[in-house]
Amino acid sequence: MAVNNCWSCGVICISKAELQKHLHEATNFDVSTFPWDDDRYLNPFLQDDSLLYSFGEDEEDEEGDAISVDRKELASYLSQFEQIDIHDEVASNVCGSELRIACENGGKDVVLTMTSFHFDEIIKVINIDNQVVYDKVSRIKAKGEEDDCYLELDVQSDLYPMLPGEKYRMLISSTLSMDGSSVPGNFPEGKEKSLADKFDYVMHGLLYKMSEAEEKKDGGKGGVKVVVYISFGGLQLMLKGDPLKMHKFRVDQRLFLLLRKI
Incomplete structure (x- = not known):
């Protein structure tokens, strides 16, 4: 073939x-x-x-x-x-x-x-706070490679340490199925490959809040950003991005977040 x-x-x-x-x-x-x-x-x-x-x-x-x-x-x-x-x-x-x-x-x-995912971008870590949440948990601050999104994410640092300046591919999806389809349960069964096989760090959580934020740009003109909040068993994600790239997010969705170092 x-x-x-x-x-x-x-x-x-x-x-x-x-x-x-x-x-x-x-x-x-x-x-x-x-x-x-x-x-x-x-x-x-x-x-x-x-x-x-x-x-x-x-x-x-x-x-x-x-x-x-x-x-x-x-x-x-x-x-x-x-x-x-x-x-x-x-x-x-x-x-x-x-x-x-x-x-x-x-x-x-x-x-x-x-292109069936909610979010798929290359992000760059710009700052890390090790004192914000729990022991062995760091809150990373990062932005998109094209500077069109910003996020704050709690990561279990003893399992997955991240450093300022490092780049990662971050993906958010409602499924781990390779064909993008919904599957019963959280993970594909048996020997079937899943998206998790392609990444280093995976979390599963609930999108509990969405809002809009006015963001001023150079020159005084503002732009509206969509902000989503997801809880991964207490670890939090705040993701702010352009409405065109955030249109698949809905409150009460259960989503996977996957990270892989570039």
């Missing part, structure tokens, strides 16, 4: 022929008639449990043909290839869709990236 990991970041490549074959089997539609030019995009938009795939010249094109395929079924199909982890790395800059498939590498491959 022409499926492989594409770069060190873990993005998946699958040949157009293989994807065409799968979509044909899943939808009973001959997708070989669709345009697969190098500058074309296959753009999915979430519709209940399915994705509507529209074929057009760019992401704003609404005149192209379209088919619908189940998101979980597609993820399950791709996960059969053992050398692939669909969620190895995640692009977080795609809004409004769970999956993006784009033609790259001279039109030879189709690149897939999943």
